[in-house]
Amino acid sequence: MRAACTIREARPGDLDALTELLGLLFALEADFAVDAGRQRSGLELMMGKGQARLVLVADSEGNVVGMATAQLLISTAEGGPALLVEDVVVRPEARGLGIGRALLERIESWGLRLGATRLQLLADKDNTPASTFYHACGFAPTNLVCLRRTLPSGTGK
Numbered sequence: 001m002r003a004a005c006t007i008r009e010a011r012p013g014d015l016d017a018l019t020e021l022l023g024l025l026f027a028l029e030a031d032f033a034v035d036a037g038r039q040r041s042g043l044e045l046m047m048g049k050g051q052a053r054l055v056l057v058a059d060s061e062g063n064v065v066g067m068a069t070a071q072l073l074i075s076t077a078e079g080g081p082a083l084l085v086e087d088v089v090v091r092p093e094a095r096g097l098g099i100g101r102a103l104l105e106r107i108e109s110w111g112l113r114l115g116a117t118r119l120q121l122l123a124d125k126d127n128t129p130a131s132t133f134y135h136a137c138g139f140a141p142t143n144l145v146c147l148r149r150t151l152p153s154g155t156g157k
């Protein structure tokens with residue numbers, strides 16, 4: 001990784017850059033739509049108080065060039081904490097420099113401190129570069145498929 005690039009926790013001043021990065025990511029993935037307002041709201045929730053969520057940025061001389069998020073889950077299969085990794089994206093001009101790997105390594109360290117015994121994530125099955133990247137970083141495919149059902153918003157009690 002370039003010496004000038006550091007991995008740090010996101011700050012409120014990073015929100016515009018992070019929203020733009022999520023726009024790059026969701027434009028690539030068939031299951032998601034780019035919606036800057038929603039992405040910003042999600043980031044604000046992720047960056048709120050609490051120890052169960054982590055938003056990381058890769059900072060190169062004051063510029064946000066990459067990001068990744070993680071959330072702590074309890075897995076009954078593991079009998080303890082596990083991490084859900086999402087929002088892994090590096091700006092095109094900064095790819096291939098080890099930044100993605102560094103983001104995942106920082107997430108792993110955070111998970112180990114919290115006692116997590118597994119990292120898990122979803123990847124678009126057509127995103128071959130991402131699959132190769134995750135494989136290089138030690139992730140292996142599973143036999144699970146992702147199912148989802150969208151609920152109407154604003155009707156919860």
Ligand SMILES: CC(C)(COP(=O)(O)OP(=O)(O)OC[C@H]1O[C@@H](n2cnc3c(N)ncnc32)[C@H](O)[C@@H]1OP(=O)(O)O)[C@@H](O)C(=O)NCCC(=O)NCCS
Nearest residue numbers: 088089090095096097098099100101123129130132133136
């Ligand atoms: C996938 C992504 C995050 C990788 O980030 P990166 O900073 O370029 O990756 P790194 O430089 O840390 O690479 C780490 C390893 O993955 C491999 N790798 C990364 N991108 C690769 C690619 N496009 N093709 C093949 N291998 C790749 C590298 O060769 C490296 O392996 P090595 O350490 O054994 O040499 C980045 O390409 C990206 O933002 N892509 C678009 C968004 C995306 O698809 N995110 C994943 C969503 S599921």
